[in-house]
């Protein structure tokens with residue numbers, strides 16, 4: 039099928055590429071000419087395992103094209119995806135101005151001769167946005183234009199986005215237009231995954247409800263971790279024990295510094311704002327946020343308790359990205375932690391397999407209190423403590439004796455429970471983690 043993706047951000051670029059990979063003809067539109075130029079050269083502006091190769095292959099095969107022209111995109115795609123940012127506003131509600139603008143632009147490119155078009159919302163949007171998109175397109179398009187509007191939320195995780203897209207747990211398609219639903223089902227035929235067809239409002243709600251539930255799971259286990267610490271229980275065992283119940287499941291029960299990233303913090307805020315706007319405040323989600331914020335403070339207190347003061351202390355920091363396998367530092371707890379320690383007078387030597395550049399350029403982690411190295415061991419030389427803030431698997435596979443040898447004082451604070459407490463103790467480390 040011919041499809042168009044408007045917006046080549048994380049979701050737009052990866053889904054466009056994966057649609058091309060399964061055989062569709064995809065045109066990706068972005069209003070940033072520099073980005074389009076990079077993509078036309080076969081380069082990828084983000085770090086996502088496997089993506090660069092797929093972009094290159096599909097461009098070479100002629101199935102993936104990039105342009106700055108919405109008009110070209112609208113002419114090409116029978117199905118037109120909107121995948122532009124939906125950033126939070128200061129009050130937590132979602133800024134839908136990019137979606138509105140793209141809806142108007144699509145409308146103005148449509149003519150009765152274009153033929154029937156499916157306009158699909160892939161960005162995470164509040165329930166009832168699809169209705170607004172339909173209204174807007176109707177208002178700005180010439181008379182006689184035929185189109186349907188669909189909500190098709192994306193559930194990919196950064197770091198494994200390609201695999202999540204090619205092998206999703208489920209595909210959600212919501213529309214009140216039968217013709218649009220038929221075309222969407224055809225589009226997803228090459229994917230081996232259950233397809234859930236709903237009305238448009240339900241599909242939109244599924245995305246916010248799913249992300250909020252996952253964040254709730256994380257906050258739940260973090261709250262349990264606090265109780266484990268107070269009672270001498272081990273949160274890893276508790277998570278295993280409750281996760282073995284199929285109704286609960288082990289995933290997203292990793293206690294740690296809490297969730298960050300470009301989705302959970304923003305989506306939970308948005309869901310709270312949506313619930314308040316309709317007069318049904320979702321108080322539970324406020325508690326999820328409160329627990330998440332408290333994790334960092336509790337961890338800092340733990341470090342403070344041992345170091346006594348941060349001033350004149352050198353800290354080795356492992357991890358800057360908001361999670362493993364990404365260079366993304368948006369809402370990264372690791373960055374927040376680094377900034378807080380620096381503010382209290384510590385000097386940080388940080389490492390991360392991918393996010394050193396983004397931490398400096400995009401998260402503003404610069405200045406006299408911080409330096410960087412690619413080598414996790416080099417960070418440790420002469421440091422008063424090691425702090426682990428991101429769950430990169432490399433950090434779990436280190437030589438504990440080497441850590442002890444290099445640190446000035448053998449204090450290790452593991453905010454992601456990567457190391458084994460027994461092994462750490464055997465190596466002579468004074469080891470602190472979360473909930474055990």
Ligand code: UDX
Pocket residue numbers: 192193194195196197249252256289290291292293294295296297298299300301302360361362429
């Ligand atoms: C998330 C959703 O998983 C995905 O479906 C949605 O489309 C976008 O938001 P992502 O933000 O890429 O994906 O990362 P995810 O793997 O979900 O992790 C989010 C945060 O939660 C990270 O900061 C991670 O460190 C933290 N986390 C995750 C935990 O603290 N414990 C866990 O058990 C799992």
